[in-house]
Amino acid sequence: MAKIKMTTPIVEMDGDEMTRILWKMIKDHLLKPYIELNTEYYDLGLERRNETDDQVTIDSANATKKYKVAVKCATITPNAARMTEYNLKEMWKSPNGTIRAILDGTVFRAPIVVKGIEPYVRNWKKPITIARHAYGDVYKASEMKIPKAGKAELVYTAEDGSETRELIHDFEGAGIIQGMHNINDSIESFARSCFNYALDIKQDLWFASKDTISKKYDHTFKDIFQEIFDAEYKEKFEKAGIVYFYTLIDDAVARVMKSEGGYIWACKNYDGDVMSDMVSSAFGSLAMMTSVLVSPDGYYEYEAAHGTVQRHYYKHLKGEETSTNSVATIFAWTGALRKRGELDGNQELMEFAGRLEKATVDTIESGEMTKDLALITSIKNPTVLNSEEFIKAIAKRL
Numbered sequence: 001m002a003k004i005k006m007t008t009p010i011v012e013m014d015g016d017e018m019t020r021i022l023w024k025m026i027k028d029h030l031l032k033p034y035i036e037l038n039t040e041y042y043d044l045g046l047e048r049r050n051e052t053d054d055q056v057t058i059d060s061a062n063a064t065k066k067y068k069v070a071v072k073c074a075t076i077t078p079n080a081a082r083m084t085e086y087n088l089k090e091m092w093k094s095p096n097g098t099i100r101a102i103l104d105g106t107v108f109r110a111p112i113v114v115k116g117i118e119p120y121v122r123n124w125k126k127p128i129t130i131a132r133h134a135y136g137d138v139y140k141a142s143e144m145k146i147p148k149a150g151k152a153e154l155v156y157t158a159e160d161g162s163e164t165r166e167l168i169h170d171f172e173g174a175g176i177i178q179g180m181h182n183i184n185d186s187i188e189s190f191a192r193s194c195f196n197y198a199l200d201i202k203q204d205l206w207f208a209s210k211d212t213i214s215k216k217y218d219h220t221f222k223d224i225f226q227e228i229f230d231a232e233y234k235e236k237f238e239k240a241g242i243v244y245f246y247t248l249i250d251d252a253v254a255r256v257m258k259s260e261g262g263y264i265w266a267c268k269n270y271d272g273d274v275m276s277d278m279v280s281s282a283f284g285s286l287a288m289m290t291s292v293l294v295s296p297d298g299y300y301e302y303e304a305a306h307g308t309v310q311r312h313y314y315k316h317l318k319g320e321e322t323s324t325n326s327v328a329t330i331f332a333w334t335g336a337l338r339k340r341g342e343l344d345g346n347q348e349l350m351e352f353a354g355r356l357e358k359a360t361v362d363t364i365e366s367g368e369m370t371k372d373l374a375l376i377t378s379i380k381n382p383t384v385l386n387s388e389e390f391i392k393a394i395a396k397r398l
Ligand code: NAP
Pocket: 073, 074, 075, 076, 077, 078, 096, 286, 287, 303, 304, 305, 306, 307, 308, 309, 310, 311, 312, 323, 324, 325, 326, 372
């Protein structure tokens, strides 16, 4: 059989620990036998980031601007323990943060739904994709403890020196205050990424905030979304047969619980942080969650939502068997290959992505899975495979 050709490369961002081991197995068993894999390779493993003073991360993000599609393996975000473990020159920033800052994107997280791994919410039949606005609000807030009676105000000083003030509270005793902000540009990018992605995957888009209480702050989010929708996306949505729907955050939460899924839920920064953990655990497993960074300029970076699975890697290093779930990493690859195919008009590549996803889902649904899934599946007597056996079982079906 002739291998599938790729005209344009995908940016390949290799990573760390157990996911780096899975990365190679996926390429060797599931991709290279079928595709003349055309990637521009960047090693984002921590050692290489340290050697290059993290330049390799920046280069990989810039390459994504050039080729538009990237696939990323999970990477270590250094902390104090990693400083010693890897003898680092500096506590390098999170690669995901660096890449997101360069591409200015929104992260969409979606569960991979398979029969036998039932969501805890019975009526959820289709995936719910969470889009989290990753800038500002409480994550870039200034806070103050108020020790005793006194007046707290918001003060804005314009460039010409003129001041606008708003009373926060006249304190009679001790208390606390917080000042947070957001930027119209960032909200606009967020809105465009959401509208574009909804058109991409042909699903409805929901957005919610607390505009009834926060009449200026949250209301601005609502207004920006609506203005951009009306001006740029209304007709495209009608053509695609999808809907943009705004509601109050409380109402959204209630509707989500009663829905059957199958839409994108755009969330403000804090809501997205909290709700993505709720949605992913309700769908069963972090190892079955994919993540894609979509920039308003149309760049895509696909990855698994989980980390490097450090505990399994240490077992692997001791020569012990591991049963690490590679599904989300496989779907990161299929997401990137399908998008590459779409952009290049490469039908074969798109079809291959579909076949690999189907082979992966079928393997689990036929009862062959890794340990994390075997613990939660409703399938009777599942066969627990180790990391490599699972990938080989998929290859066999493929
Ligand atoms: P993690 O790698 O997601 O793993 C946490 C635990 O979840 C694992 O110990 C394992 O539980 C389970 N798990 C996660 N993925 C799994 C999989 N594919 N198969 C089976 N079980 C899986 O999170 P972490 O241990 O907190 O972080 C490890 C490293 O990853 C850190 O250095 C962190 O900085 C990095 N990280 C990177 C990213 C990213 O690159 N996007 C995201 C998050 C974290 P059991 O041990 O109970 O089996």
